[in-house]
Amino acid sequence: MNLKRICSAAILSLFISSVSAQMPVKVTGLLKKEKMTAVKLFKVTEGKTVEIATAVPEEKGKFGFLFYPEYEGLYLIGTGSAVAANDNYKFYFKGGEQLSLSILESGYELTGKLNSRENTLLTQWHDLVFPLEQKAVNFMKVQSTFVDFFPQLEDIAAKSKTFLNGKSSGNPKFDQQMKAYMAFDMAFYAANFINTPRSAHPSLEEWSPYYSTLKAQDFSTNASALYRNPWGKRMLSSLVMINLRQHNVKFEGGLAGLRNALAYLPNDTLKGDAILDQAERCRSYNDYKELIDTYGKYVITKSQKKRNMDILAPLALLKPGDAAFKFSYPDKTGKTVTMDDLKGKVVLVDVWATWCGPCKAEIPHLKKLEEEMKGTDVAIVSISVDEAKDKDKWLKMIADDHLGGTQLFASGWGDLAQYYKITGIPRFMVFDRQGKIVTVDSPRPSSPELKALLEKTLAK
Structure with missing residues (x-):
């Protein structure tokens, strides 16, 4: 073929x-x-x-x-x-x-x-639940209401209990997960039916008995297990909505509504996903900040942190008085230094790289400025955006050129550059003693205006 x-x-x-x-x-x-x-x-x-x-x-x-x-x-x-x-x-x-x-x-x-035995078994299961899939998911083509759906849901739920009797693929990993796949499918179709447009909707009292078995907690104890299923996050969100209705929890927006939803999610990683779903709906930095200040501790995984930055960066206005980005990078000895560590100092941040000619041209001026600011509460922090593979080159340049201040390594154009919308270097930024933005695009050390700006910020 x-x-x-x-x-x-x-x-x-x-x-x-x-x-x-x-x-x-x-x-x-x-x-x-x-x-x-x-x-x-x-x-x-x-x-x-x-x-x-x-x-x-x-x-x-x-x-x-x-x-x-x-x-x-x-x-x-x-x-x-x-x-x-x-x-x-x-x-x-x-x-x-x-x-x-x-x-x-x-x-x-x-x-x-x-065809493999795994896919043969999956197809047999799909053939059994296909009527539910069509009515719950393909609802724009297959018109259905609870009157015909609920009896079919109960019938297939009963058949599902014995579906695996005498069946095995011979693959222990698949056979172990197949029961979970089935439970997910049944819950997904049942929840999607309730939460999609219909010509008639049942009252809570008319819901069929199967819905009393659906609990968001049962699907949210293990993030990895949920993540294995397509539309896993959507299904979990739908189940939370159903459980809220079942428990007569009044609908609320904002942080109150999120707090109610999180009560149904025992897993911290999945709480983080729900928080970021809410963050995506924020239309202002202040709304986002209130949300993250309250629940940011649940933004845990690497992918969640990246998603968080993707949400945050467009909202950050970067105007004077706004909070600085809370970076966290290793110094030349491997010790982690954060923006919070610098509270109480006026901070000059230099974003640079070893390959950047204009950056290197500013180094003599930066050394002179550092000498002139000695004995004051000015902290000079140079953050390299060299790629991870060039870390040794960065360390060698620090030693060979006797670079002062605090030298940090960001391992490429990552969260700092994204937050401050940095597309070219060098970039110099000034922050006050409270960690608030003075300017995210200050004069360079080669300009006397930078020293004047630092002195003015110190005097406040």
């Missing part, structure tokens, strides 16, 4: 370095839809779907993928988007599998004889 693969060398090279001993996954498919459209391959990252490849079907609908899986677990193939659950279907890959399928107007079917 001539496969049209847009699972290109870029995808292969992305994964092959970490899984060089792994076998690739080969997907061959046939799109049986009236409208020919691209077929996409998605991975699951922290409870969200991320598109990693696209295949354009041939005239007769043939398509395919060849890729090295980044992890063992769930992937999706379908004609939908990364933000919607409809028209995308879950498959399990660890490497070496062959998957053959036809994508239909609604749903899919496996073809051929080489």
Whole structure:
């Protein structure tokens, strides 16, 4: 078969370095839809779907993928988007599998004889819950109300209890997780049905018995487990909304509403996700600051901190009197120095790099300024944005050129540059004794205006 693969060398090279001993996954498919459209391959990252490849079907609908899986677990193939659950279907890959399928107007079917036992079992499960998926997720095409959905939900919930009897894929890792996948699907479809537009909505008293078993806490004790599921974060948010209604908790906006929601999330990492969801809705820096001052301790993981900075940077006005960015970087000895450590000093920050000619041209002037400010409450902090691979070069230059002040290493253009919107260096910034911005684009040391500005700030 001539496969049209847009699972290109870029995808292969992305994964092959970490899984060089792994076998690739080969997907061959046939799109049986009236409208020919691209077929996409998605991975699951922290409870969200991320598109990693696209295949354009041939005239007769043939398509395919060849890729090295980044992890063992769930992937999706379908004609939908990364933000919607409809028209995308879950498959399990660890490497070496062959998957053959036809994508239909609604749903899919496996073809051929080489499909893995994991994907055969997933398909059997999908066939059972497909009516719920269609009504709960594909609601724009399949009209349904609680009158017909609730009886079907109860029937399939009962069948799910015995679905795995006598069934095994032979893969212990998959078999261990399959029950969790099933529980997630049932909860997702039930919650999505309640929280999407319908021509008729049930009262709380009319909800079917299955809803009394749904508890956000049951899905939020372990972040890694939730993150393995596509739309995991969306499902958890929907369950929290359902539990709030079940417990007659009055809807509130802002911090009060967030506090109510967090009570249903025992895991700190998942609390951090909910807090950042709220932060994305902030329209002012003051609203954001109030939120983070209250709940910022839950922003824990590396990806959460990056997401936090992506939210914060556009909101930061960087005007005089605003709070400085609370950086935290190692000095030349490896000791961590933070902005808070410098409270009580007037701080001059120099953002530079060893490769920057204009930065190096300012060094003699900076040394002279440092000598003139000796004995005052001025702290001079030079922050290098050299890449991590050039750290030894940075250390050598500090020693060879006898660089003074406090020398810190930021390991590239990261959070500091993003926060202060720095696109060129050198950049000099001045902060007062309380850690407030005086200016984020001050005169350079070669200008007498900088010394005057420091003296004026000291005098306040």
